[in-house]
Every structure is written in structure tokens, then in C-alpha cells.
Amino acid sequence: MATRKFVKPSTPPNSDINVTPLVDVVLVLLIIFMVVTPLLEKDIEVRIPETEETPQTEMPQDDSQLIVKLDVDGNLAINTEQVSGTDYIAKLKRMLTAKKKEDRIVFFVADDKANYGKLVAAFDGAKQAGAFVLGMATEDIPNAPAAPVGVDPGAVPAPAPAPAP
Template sequence: MATSRKFVKPSTPPNSEINVTPLVDVVLVLLIIFMVVTPLLEKDIEVRIPETEDVPVEQMPQDNSQLIVKLDADGTYSINTEPVTPGDYVNKLKRMLAAKSKEDRIVFFVADDKANYGKLVAAFDGAKQAGAFVLGMATEDIPAGAAAPEGEPGAAPAGDPGAAPAPAPAP
């Protein structure tokens, strides 16, 4: 008994094109997701950046009443070029700030690049405990004579171009 095979021919030829309808649906869903999520990713951090102005050294007023705390790489503190032990730091700073009005209680910090970050934070906390109203960071090392009054040891001559006062804090 021999059976013959019969082939069924499809009524339409096979379609070799890509069906783009599901692709468009997926792309539109992704577009909507990104449109909703993108505004949530934008978070602003408010940073007060002081305005800078190039002033020739001859015109810069010498303010000898500024308090400048310097932290060396070995962790030693100095207030206006006078070394201070960590135990006496807050008390000495408190005595120096007590003579000033609240708005004039400004302390600038200069830290060595290799200084311990924890000691710098401790210096900030100590200044706040001592009654500092404004804390400022100097980005460049302040010359030794800039903080000492004229006539005292370490004072810079009046015409020294390297002696610049510390930058003023931003309001």
C-alpha cells in the first residue's frame, strides 16, 4: 500500500519583514519612563562661592585683627603664627574672640595638604565652641607676616608684595 504525500500550499507567501508595532510600544514606554525619572535626578546643592576681584597689593588694606588658624601636616595648630597645643586651642581662641563683637568673630583656616582631615574638623568644632561667628577657608598659604601686627616679630614690611591679607568671607 503506497500512500502518496500531499503538500498543502499556503494561501499567502511567508512574510519576512519585522513587525515594528511591539518595538514602537516598548520604545514609547521607555521614553515615558525616562521623562518621568529625569526631573527626579536633578538635585541642586547650594554652594556659596565668594566673588573674587584682582586688587593690586598696594591697594589692599592690612587687617591685623584677623584670626588665622593654621594646621600643619604633623597636626600642630597655630593661631596667627603662634603654636598652640590642642588642649589650649579652644581656650586661647575663646579669649581672642571675646574682645570682638559677634559680627567680627571671623576665623580663617589654612590647612596643609597632608594634614589629617579629622584634626581640621576638630579645629572647626573648637572654633565654633570658642564663639566664632564665621569660619573661612583660605585656599593659598598665607605668608607668616600677614597675620602679625607691624612692629612685631614676623611682621611683613609694608611694601612686601607677598604679604596679602586673608580673603574676606562671602555674605
């Protein structure tokens, strides 16, 4: 039977941690986090109006305000008058040209189930008509009293005749 001979190592076993692979892994992770972090911070800036408590009294409707309503079927109404899609820009332009640039404000009230594309088209039409500021109402605005037939709601009213003595 053959005898086995063992060779003794010249140095004792080394139980220290090899740091080079550890540093390599940590640097790779650092680079990955540096690349991914800016992608996570992208957001869209939105201005949200501040809420304030208002009493529940009936607020008078200002006749000079332009309110465009969009219903579920996609029908547009300027104040209380129904307007077809083809006449929308022309009518709104007539109403806005009578005002100063700073007063060309158009508020939009859309039904919750209204088509979003039609609402965006209404926004674009208002900008084309010359609106300076566009506002979106979050609650339905009560209808203003309807103007007499044949009277343009955006027109300046004529002065009342003086009573005869």
C-alpha cells in the first residue's frame, strides 16, 4: 500500500476579506443609482387654486363673464346660449373683442363625463378667439338669466331712455 504524503503550505491560510471586488460592486451600484435617480424626479408642475370658505349665499352672476359649458354630448354653450361647433370661435371672438386684453377671461365648466378631446378643442378655440386667461371651474356655475332674443350677451348694453317729465 502506498503511503500518502502531505505538502505543508509555506504560509498559513489568509482569512482577510478581499476588498477589491467589494469596491467594484459598490461603485457599480453607485453609478446605477446616479443614473436612475434623476429619472424618478420628473414631474409636471400644476397650479392648484387655494380653497377658501365662502358663505352659501346666492352670488350674483356677472354679465361680463364668459362661461363656456360643455355637456356630455359635446354641445357647447356660451353663458346660456347654445352654440354650434362651427360658430363657437366666431361668436367668442365677437364677445372678446369688445373687452380690454386684461378682461378677456373665459371660464370653462365641463361635465364629468364630457369628452376630454372636445374640451381641449374648446380651450384651443378660445385662445384662437383672443382669450387672455382661461379658467376651469371645478363646480357647476348656476345659469345666469338669459339675455333677450337678438341681444348679444357680450355687447355693451345701451343706456336706458330718460323718463319724460
